[in-house]
Amino acid sequence: MFSRRRFLTHSCGLGVAAATASTTALTLGLTRSVSASTADGYKALVCILLAGGNDSYNMLLPYDQDQYDEYTKIRSDLALEHDSLLPLSNQSEDGRSYALHPGFDEVRQIYEARDLAFIANVGTLLEPTDADAIRAGSARVPIGLGSHSDQIAQWQSVISYNRTSSYGWGGRMADLIDPNPASGLSMNISLSGTNLFQTGSHVSPYTIYYQGDGANTVWSFPQFWSNGINVHNVVRDLLGVDHDNMLRREYARRLQGAMDNRDTVVNTLRSSPEFETSFSDNYFSAALKQIARVIGGRHTLGQNRQTFFLQFGGWDHHEGVLDYQALMLPIVSKGLDEFRSALQELGEFGNVTTFTISDFARTLTSNGKGSDHGWGGHHMVMGGDVRGGELYGTYPELSQSSPLDIGRGVYVPTMAVEPYFAELALWFGVERGNLDEVLPAIRKFYSPSSSDAPVGFLV
C-alpha cells in the first residue's frame, strides 16, 4: 500500500509530488533513512557533464621534462607547447609535477587556493585491471567501451555491466535521503533536462531554465478575459481529464506538474540575493548562475540536500581538438571561478561540492586531425570542503609501452568511478551502510566499512 502510494507520488515524471501525496513521501523519508548526518545543515552536489568526451590528457598533463617528452612523442600533432602550460606549484605524491592547459588560468588559481583538486585517470571499470589482462581476455570490462551513449550512461548510472539501468547514483541518493518536498519540488534539479544521474526509482529531475526566473507557466492570453475566460485555468481543467491511454495520462501529469511548480521555482530564484559577481555571457556561466540563485533562495524550498546537473556538450573532438579546447576550456575555467565567487558571497561555498564527469578521455594518439574515444580521464572537484591543491589517484606514466595502454594511447583507468563518487556520496550524507544501494559495485574497489576515505579529497 505504501509503496503503491509512493509510486504514484512520483510517477509524474517531474520529480514533483502532488500536494495530496507529498506528506506521505515526507513521512516515508523520515521513517526510512533520514539520518543524523542528513539532518545537518545544507549540502549540495553540482554535477558538470562535459559531454562528448573531454580530451583531459590535454587539460592536465605532465610538466617534468622526461614525461613531457613522452607526451609529445605520443600525442604528435596534438601536443601542447611546454612553455604555454600553466604549471601547478604542488608536486603530486609520485614526486612529479603537472601543468594545466593554458586556458585554465582561473582553475589554476582556485587550485592554488586549495579549493579545487584533480582526480587522475578515473573511468568505468568492472574490476581493477590492465592492458595485458584485457588482451589476454582474462579481464572483465564495461560494456560499450568507447561508445558515447554507453559511457555517458555508465558515468551516471555507475552500472557498467548492463544496458538496462534506468537510474543514476544521484537519483538513488535522492531515493534514500528523500526529497522531503514540502515545496513539491524534487531535490534533484537539472539545468539540462532529463538525465540519468538524477533519476531514481521514485525521483526524477526537475528541469529549470538557464535564463530568466527559471520557469514559465501556460499563458492566460488576456484578450479573452472580457469573456471571462482565463485560458490558463481552462488548461488546468483539461489536465483534470481522465484518460484511458497511458501516454495521454503521462503527458497531462507533466504539464500539470510544471504548472504547479512554476511559482515555487520563480519565488526561489527571486528570493536569492543579487550577486556582485558578474557572470560571463554564455550558457555555461548562465546556468551556473542559475544554480547559485537556487542555492541563494533555497530557504523557500526547505530542502537541506540538493543535487544539480549541468551538461556542457561539444567535446567530441575527432577534429580540431586543439582549437576547440582553446575556446571551450576557458569557458569552464571562468564559469567555475564565477560560481565559486557567487557561492562565497552567499556563504555557501563550503556547502557545495562541484565535480566533473565526461564520457571518457580520448586517444593519446592522433587521427591526424583530432583524437578518438578513449577511456580513463582526469576530473576536477571544487568546493570549500575539498582538500584542494592536490592531485588524487594515479596519473599514468606516459609511455608507448605503458602496461595500461590498450592501443592508440587509450589508458585503462587507475581509479574506478565508484570510489570517486563514494567520496562525494559520503560527504553528501549517505551512510556507509547505504553505499551499496547508491553504488552497487562499490565493494569491488572500496570497503564501505573501511575507516579510510574512498579517495580522500573531501573533508
Next chain:
Amino acid sequence: MRVLHLLKHLCVGGVLVTGAVVNGIGDGDIGGGSGDDFGVTVTKAELNEASRLASQATFGLTYESIEEIAKTGRNRWFEQQLEISPTFHTPIARDLITRQDAGEWEEFDDNPFLLRNVIGRFAWWQQTMTAEDVVRQRVAYALSQFFVVSDRVGVLRNNPYSMTSFYDVLLDNAFGNFRDLLKDVTLSPAMGLYLSHANNSKAIPERNIFPDQNFAREVMQLFSIGLYELNLDGSVKLDSDGLPIPTYDNNDIQEMAKVFTGLTYAGPGNYWGRNYFHHADESVFSLPMIMYENYHEEGEKKLLNGVVVPAGQSGMQDIEAAIDNLFYHPNVGPFFCKHLIQRLVTSNPSPAYIERVARAFNGESGSPRGDMKTVLKAILFDPEAELLGNTATFGRLKEPAVRIVALARIFNYTSDSGEYYNTGYRLEYMTGQHPLSAPSVFNFYQPNYSPIGEISANQMVAPEFQITNATTVIGVTNQVGLAIFYENLAFHTWNPPFETPRINLIDYEELAADPEALVDRLDIVLTQGKLSRPTRDIVMDVLDRVDSRRERAMLAIYLILISSDYSIED
C-alpha cells in the same frame, strides 16, 4: 455508396478497411454537400482513417486534403504519393544565396551571416510547408532522426548547402532502397564533416597517427545494425549464458575505420585536407565525397561476420564492400524498421508488428531487400497502425517540431509572397527542438527512453518524453498559443525583407457558427474521432461563452491542440 467505396479499397490497395466502414455505419455522413470529384460520399469513419494516415505519414493536412484521401482511398492515395518526384531543398538555398550574393538585401550587409546561417532552415520550412510530396517530406524527416547530422555544428550552419544536400539525399532515397540510402549518407559531405570521416587518413605509424573511428563506430551502432544481435521481431538474441550478443567489438571498429579512409570533399580545386569553409562553394557540400587513394588504407580489412576485404582494392571498392557487409546483416531489418515505426506510428510496436515489417524489409513479399516503399506500406498499412487495433499503451507523443509544422499546415498558414521562411529560433527556444539540430548523433531522444512512473513500471518506452520536461512542456504549449492567438508566431523570420506567413481560419470561422460542428470537424482533423468526452465538454463550455466566431475557432483549436488527446496520437 459505401459498398462501392469498400470495393474500391479492396481492388486498389488490397488492404481491408472493412472495420472502418462498419464503424462508420450510424455515424452519419458529413462529407457530402460540396462538389465531389469522385461522386463518392465518405463516412466519418473513413475521414478519421484518412486523417490517421495524414497524421502518421505527413506533417499534417488540411480537412480538404483529408477528405481527398478518403475519397481517393487511402491505398490509392498513398500509391500516388509514392510516384511524386522529390521536392528538393537545395534549390531554395541556391536561390537565397544567389540573391544575397547579388546584394539584394541591404538588411544583411553589416552581418551577412545573420541570413546565411538560417538559409538551410529557410529551405527546410519552405519545402516542408509547400511541397506536394507530403509523404516523402515526412519520411525524410523521420530518416533525419536515424541518420543524424546537426546544424549545431557551426560549419554546417554557415554552409546551407551542407544541410540541404544532406536532406536531399534522404528525400531522394526515401522511396528507394536502404542500401543506396546508407551509401549516399556515408558519402555525404555533411556527414563526412559531422562524423569526421572526411579527410580521414590511413595510418601514419611513424607519426603515431591512426584512422579516425568516429564514423566507423556510429555507422554500425546507429545507422545500420545496432549494438546487439536481434531477432526478426526486434527482441535481443541471447547466448547460452542468457547474455546479449554484441554485434561488433573494438577490433571490428578499428578494421571498419580503415575502410572509411581517403575520402575528402569534391568539387573544383579539391585537394586532400581541405577543411576550412567559411563560405564554401555549393559543390563542396553538395557533391558526394571523393576518394584519394593515396590516403586510403591499403591492407586487407576484416569486416563483420567473417567477411574479409582483400588488400589492394580501390578505396571505393572497399566502401562498397563495407556497405554490403552492413546492409546484408540480419539486424538491419528489425533495427531500422523499429526506428521508423517509432517515429511514424507508435513508441511500443508489438514484436509481431516489427517482425511483419522486418520481413517486408528482407524482401519476403517479393520486392528487393531494403525496398523503402515496401517497408513504408508495411508500417503504415499494418492493422496495428490503424485506428481500430489500439490499446491503452498504444501511440506516441508528437514531437514539438512536428506539432508546430502540423498546425501551420492544417490551419492554412499562408503568405502573399509564398514565403515560408523560418529561422526556427523561437521554436527552438521554447521547445528545445528544431529539425536537423539534434544535440548529438544520438538524436533528440533515445529509442529506449522510459519515463519513471507507470510507463517504466509497464516496461514501456516513450522516447519523445525525454525532451518533455517542466521547461519544454510549458514551452510547447505556449508556442502553440502564440501560433494560434497571435496568428503568425509559428514562424520567426527576418521581416523585412521577408514576409511572415499568417494563419487562415476562414473555414473554421464559418463552422464556428455552430460550435458542435466546429468541434466535430476538429475531432476529425486533429484527433481522428478520439477526442474524449470530458475534453470535448470543456471545449464546448468555453465556446458557449464566446460570441465571436473567430475567437471560438481560435479557442477550440488551441485547446484541442494542447490537450493530451491531441498531444498523444493513440
